[in-house]
Amino acid sequence: MIKLENISFDHCIKCTVCTIYCPVARVTHLYPGPKQSGPDTERLRIKNPELLDVSLKYCSNCKRCEIACPSDVKIADIIQTAKWRYSKKELRIRDFLLSRTDLMGTFGTLFSAIVNFFTHLGMVKYFLDVIFKIPSGRTFPNYASGTFTKWFKSVRKYQDNYADKVIYFHGCYVNYNYPQLGKDVVKVVNALGKGVIITKEKCCGVPLIANGYIKKAQSHGRHNIKVLSSALPDDKTKIVSASSSCTLALKHEYPNLLELDNSPIINNITYITQFILEEFEKGNILRLKPLSYTVAYHSPCHLERMGSAAFTIELLRKIPALTVKILHSECCGISGTYGFKNEYYGISQSVGNELFRIIDEAKPDFVVTDCETCKWQIEMNTKYKVIHPISLLAEAIE
Amino acid sequence: MKTLEAEVIVIGGGATGCGVLRDCTLRGIDAILIEKNDIASGTTGRNHGLLHSGARYAVRDLESATECIKENRILKKIAWHCIEPTGGLFVTLPEDDPNYHNRLLEACRFAGIDAKEISVKKALSIEPNCNPNILSAIWVPDGTIDPFRLTSANILDSIERGAHVFTHTQVERIMLKQNQVIGVQCYDKTAGEYLEIYAPIIVNASGVWGQHICKTAGIELKMFPSKGSMVIIDYRINNVVVNRCRVPSDGDIIVPGDTVSLIGTTSRKIPYDTIDELVVDDDEIDVLLSDGEKLIPNVSRARVLRAYCGVRPLIAVSGEMDGRDISRGVVLIDHKERDNVQGLITIAGGKLMTYRLMAEMTTDLIAKKLGNSKRCLTYKIPLPGSEKRVGYTKKIKYFSGIPNSVVGSTHYRHGERVHNILSLKKRNYGLICECEMVTLGEVEYAIKNLKVNDIVDLRRRTRIGMGPCQGELCAYRAAGLFTEFGDFTPDESTKLLMDFLEERFKGVKPVLWGDGLREFEFTYWIYQGLFGLGLVEDNNT
Ligand SMILES: Cc1cc2nc3c(=O)[nH]c(=O)nc-3n(C[C@H](O)[C@H](O)[C@H](O)COP(=O)(O)OP(=O)(O)OC[C@H]3O[C@@H](n4cnc5c(N)ncnc54)[C@H](O)[C@@H]3O)c2cc1C
Ligand code: SF4
Numbered sequence: 001m002i003k004l005e006n007i008s009f010d011h012c013i014k015c016t017v018c019t020i021y022c023p024v025a026r027v028t029h030l031y032p033g034p035k036q037s038g039p040d041t042e043r044l045r046i047k048n049p050e051l052l053d054v055s056l057k058y059c060s061n062c063k064r065c066e067i068a069c070p071s072d073v074k075i076a077d078i079i080q081t082a083k084w085r086y087s088k089k090e091l092r093i094r095d096f097l098l099s100r101t102d103l104m105g106t107f108g109t110l111f112s113a114i115v116n117f118f119t120h121l122g123m124v125k126y127f128l129d130v131i132f133k134i135p136s137g138r139t140f141p142n143y144a145s146g147t148f149t150k151w152f153k154s155v156r157k158y159q160d161n162y163a164d165k166v167i168y169f170h171g172c173y174v175n176y177n178y179p180q181l182g183k184d185v186v187k188v189v190n191a192l193g194k195g196v197i198i199t200k201e202k203c204c205g206v207p208l209i210a211n212g213y214i215k216k217a218q219s220h221g222r223h224n225i226k227v228l229s230s231a232l233p234d235d236k237t238k239i240v241s242a243s244s245s246c247t248l249a250l251k252h253e254y255p256n257l258l259e260l261d262n263s264p265i266i267n268n269i270t271y272i273t274q275f276i277l278e279e280f281e282k283g284n285i286l287r288l289k290p291l292s293y294t295v296a297y298h299s300p301c302h303l304e305r306m307g308s309a310a311f312t313i314e315l316l317r318k319i320p321a322l323t324v325k326i327l328h329s330e331c332c333g334i335s336g337t338y339g340f341k342n343e344y345y346g347i348s349q350s351v352g353n354e355l356f357r358i359i360d361e362a363k364p365d366f367v368v369t370d371c372e373t374c375k376w377q378i379e380m381n382t383k384y385k386v387i388h389p390i391s392l393l394a395e396a397i398e
Numbered sequence: 399m400k401t402l403e404a405e406v407i408v409i410g411g412g413a414t415g416c417g418v419l420r421d422c423t424l425r426g427i428d429a430i431l432i433e434k435n436d437i438a439s440g441t442t443g444r445n446h447g448l449l450h451s452g453a454r455y456a457v458r459d460l461e462s463a464t465e466c467i468k469e470n471r472i473l474k475k476i477a478w479h480c481i482e483p484t485g486g487l488f489v490t491l492p493e494d495d496p497n498y499h500n501r502l503l504e505a506c507r508f509a510g511i512d513a514k515e516i517s518v519k520k521a522l523s524i525e526p527n528c529n530p531n532i533l534s535a536i537w538v539p540d541g542t543i544d545p546f547r548l549t550s551a552n553i554l555d556s557i558e559r560g561a562h563v564f565t566h567t568q569v570e571r572i573m574l575k576q577n578q579v580i581g582v583q584c585y586d587k588t589a590g591e592y593l594e595i596y597a598p599i600i601v602n603a604s605g606v607w608g609q610h611i612c613k614t615a616g617i618e619l620k621m622f623p624s625k626g627s628m629v630i631i632d633y634r635i636n637n638v639v640v641n642r643c644r645v646p647s648d649g650d651i652i653v654p655g656d657t658v659s660l661i662g663t664t665s666r667k668i669p670y671d672t673i674d675e676l677v678v679d680d681d682e683i684d685v686l687l688s689d690g691e692k693l694i695p696n697v698s699r700a701r702v703l704r705a706y707c708g709v710r711p712l713i714a715v716s717g718e719m720d721g722r723d724i725s726r727g728v729v730l731i732d733h734k735e736r737d738n739v740q741g742l743i744t745i746a747g748g749k750l751m752t753y754r755l756m757a758e759m760t761t762d763l764i765a766k767k768l769g770n771s772k773r774c775l776t777y778k779i780p781l782p783g784s785e786k787r788v789g790y791t792k793k794i795k796y797f798s799g800i801p802n803s804v805v806g807s808t809h810y811r812h813g814e815r816v817h818n819i820l821s822l823k824k825r826n827y828g829l830i831c832e833c834e835m836v837t838l839g840e841v842e843y844a845i846k847n848l849k850v851n852d853i854v855d856l857r858r859r860t861r862i863g864m865g866p867c868q869g870e871l872c873a874y875r876a877a878g879l880f881t882e883f884g885d886f887t888p889d890e891s892t893k894l895l896m897d898f899l900e901e902r903f904k905g906v907k908p909v910l911w912g913d914g915l916r917e918f919e920f921t922y923w924i925y926q927g928l929f930g931l932g933l934v935e936d937n938n939t
């Protein structure tokens with residue numbers, strides 16, 4: 001018997017809306033959907049852990065079911081927790097490597113030229129497929145040639161010129177794969193008249209959770225709560241992130257899934273577009289030059305789960321001359337490391353098809369989205385480049 | 399009028415009656431069982447299904463305690479698929495008399511019950527949801543027993559061995575020739591016709607209704623009914639039986655039962671003429687929930703699924719009316735001795751879990767009267783489903799391809815008979831009831847083999863509609879299957895659906911608040927708003 005603390009499954013009224021809304025259940029009969037995998041079978045697992053269904057592994061943790069649920073059942077959390085709480089762990093090198101974004105990042109950035117060269121080779125892809133069960137059809141994000149934190153050292157001294165500070169949680173992707181986004185964030189925050197603080201953060205834990213390394217994710221979480229809270233100069237200072245999944249982890253996954261106490265930081269964590277918009281409302285408005293592009297905006301699932309997609313849309317609308325086509329809300333299918341695994345690759349691609357179709361239909365100059373993995377998925381499957389809203393904003397700053 | 403003949407007629411399809419039928423059948427006695435509703439629809443289906451270790455009786459009633467522990471050990475062998483040997487705790491709360499703890503330990507030792515004192519820390523590791531402020535704890539071999547499965551398995555075995563069972567058939571009166579019983583006159587409610595069954599021996603196993611049965615034979619057997627109410631919690635808040643360590647009283651036990659937990663019970667004397675219109679009173683629910691919360695604090699946060707009550711009879715053995723000579727244990731009456739009516743036997747009292755012993759005592763008496771010298775075998779011949787003990791893991795492997803939750807739940811309910819139910823055909827394991835994982839195959843098996851006449855009966859065989867949604871998603875699917883696997887017309891199956899929803903509503907009504915209320919409103923909307931079930935009713939009347 002487990003200690004029953006998170007009992008949101010008890011509020012389920014069996015309306016089945018979540019299953020209608022689940023992108024995975026829509027494309028494969030292998031997955032019975034969130035209602036059955038979450039609240040329904042949770043009652044059985046409490047009775048006997050052996051009643052765990054293997055089909056739970058198909059859940060990509062996109063959290064769309066939670067957005068749909070009228071009863072505030074933490075469906076995806078229940079499913080993720082069940083995966084690690086009740087199943088015997090079998091170690092897979094692939095899952096280990098995919099989930100250690102920081103470890104791989106350190107290595108990848110050191111030898112970026114070689115690593116990037118190899119991950120794009122057909123032969124290597126074939127080996128990855130056969131040995132690691134990583135689909136050969138998948139393209140890999142490139143590693144940068146230097147980390148964001150290394151670059152930040154060069155600008156740190158200027159940050160003290162600003163009286164007000166913002167703590168920036170950059171995340172692994174910015175650090176190892178795409179420092180430019182981090183540079184853009186610093187540019188925007190500075191333009192708002194605030195200095196940037198960087199802490200000795202660790203990976204937020206999202207890939208660890210997805211691959212079942214809960215203990216490790218908890219230790220990362222505890223570390224992050226500690227360094228972020230001790231870096232807070234006062235309780236009004238914001239902790240911002242430009243990654244929708246990192247923000248979701250800090251805010252929701254820590255208390256709900258990892259059962260960590262994030263109360264010292266929860267009120268300070270804000271997704272970056274919300275932070276900027278709130279500054280605008282206070283009269284701290286950036287002067288923006290017109291950008292006459294047509295962009296298609298895709299709202300990432302995890303951003304929607306936090307209810308923050310509206311802020312990004314509002315912010316994009318503040319950029320003069322920009323035409324924003326808001327795409328119908330669809331899951332891109334990649335869900336972090338999910339689309340990097342052979343057994344889910346097909347599902348991941350079919351989930352994304354609808355999104356790829358409506359992007360093509362919108363015929364934008366490029367696509368805008370807040371999430372790094374959505375970016376990889378869309379760039380791999382459409383002919384469009386994908387840009388982060390903050391990079392667009394940075395471009396518009398005079 | 400249809401007439402039948404047998405050696406023995408058993409009146410009442412509770413655990414006791416079904417046990418007598420099986421015992422007779424195993425001894426080669428030709429027996430017929432008559433039940434006015436469904437099997438296990440009386441008190442048998444309305445208790446908390448505790449497989450007593452005997453500890454609850456040890457201090458005050460040594461005889462019951464020793465009976466319990468003996469039967470506890472036998473049932474774990476012959477009926478393992480109806481039982482979960484969870485174990486149980488007796489915990490002392492800060493406000494309870496701390497001396498009761500030692501008295502209980504002492505009494506258990508005397509009764510031969512292996513009760514062990516364990517540390518509070520150990521108790522909380524066994525039952526992490528238990529109140530952390532408990533002062534002391536005792537471990538006892540309590541367990542849980544599913545009354546529906548137990549009764550159904552007894553019936554199934556008897557039928558397979560040649561016995562006849564009539565459910566939804568009411569005994570109207572016992573027929574006598576001078577002072578010898580010759581049979582019973584019954585009314586078959588489904589067919590709407592009378593029938594007569596002749597036999598030289600009649601067993602009155604009709605529980606609290608036994609007073610009425612005796613009356614039709616001109617015998618006065620006074621029963622004092624006592625009502626007990628229970629509430630069902632949506633999920634298992636405990637995995638072992640949690641008892642409060644004090645003199646048994648209201649709201650002092652929480653029993654896990656399959657996917658739910660039950661808080662029991664109250665005890666109230668009620669007038670005999672109200673036994674067919676029982677309702678759970680609001681103050682009973684209050685007591686159960688507030689005292690239940692003292693044992694397991696989570697009670698206050700959990701959804702309450704239903705409230706229901708059962709009646710147990712206290713029997714005035716010698717016919718005295720002042721109630722002093724009332725028995726609380728097993729009562730076996732040979733009415734030849736007591737009232738000079740030959741061939742009539744009444745068996746009542748006792749417990750669900752002593753049904754086998756009660757049946758043995760009764761059948762010994764029957765055998766003596768019939769000159770049958772065969773010995774009782776029920777203590778060693780397993781019930782259907784319990785023939786072989788195989789763990790979940792093996793079964794799950796055997797049926798790989800079917801979700802573990804489905805295989806596990808079906809195996810839990812039907813034991814070895816899971817092989818008569820599940821097959822790898824997709825349609826077979828498609829779900830009808832999503833809360834309790836009841837498949838189409840299980841519904842088919844039940845309708846064809848387990849004496850199922852309507853959806854309420856089907857619920858007792860399978861747990862359909864017993865989960866959180868209380869029939870919201872499964873009832874209409876099940877109703878449809880009665881036209882496929884039973885011989886019901888679509889109109890008849892619609893009627894079954896309405897009756898079932900009506901029955902579910904009765905138990906939900908006393909606890910309509912919070913999530914239960916939301917669930918109910920949604921169900922109401924589906925059936926009235928979407929399906930227009932109210933309109934059907936209008937058309938029919
Ligand atoms: C609140 C409560 C909690 C309990 N908890 C437990 C427990 O945890 N563990 C335990 O072991 N015991 C428990 N018991 C005791 C147990 O429930 C009963 O002792 C047992 O179920 C009695 O079974 P029975 O077959 O004798 O009676 P019943 O189950 O009442 O069977 C009598 C049957 O006769 C039928 N009948 C009546 N009249 C007629 C007629 N005219 N024609 C045809 N059929 C008729 C009825 O429909 C009924 O099905 C509890 C009892 C109560 C009241
Ligand atoms: S998290 Fe996404 S994939 Fe998982 S059940 Fe919910 S909607 Fe489906």
Ligand code: SF4
Pocket residue numbers: 011012013014015016017018019034035039068069070071072073075
């Ligand atoms: S949407 Fe929420 S309430 Fe509806 S079935 Fe799913 S978990 Fe239950």
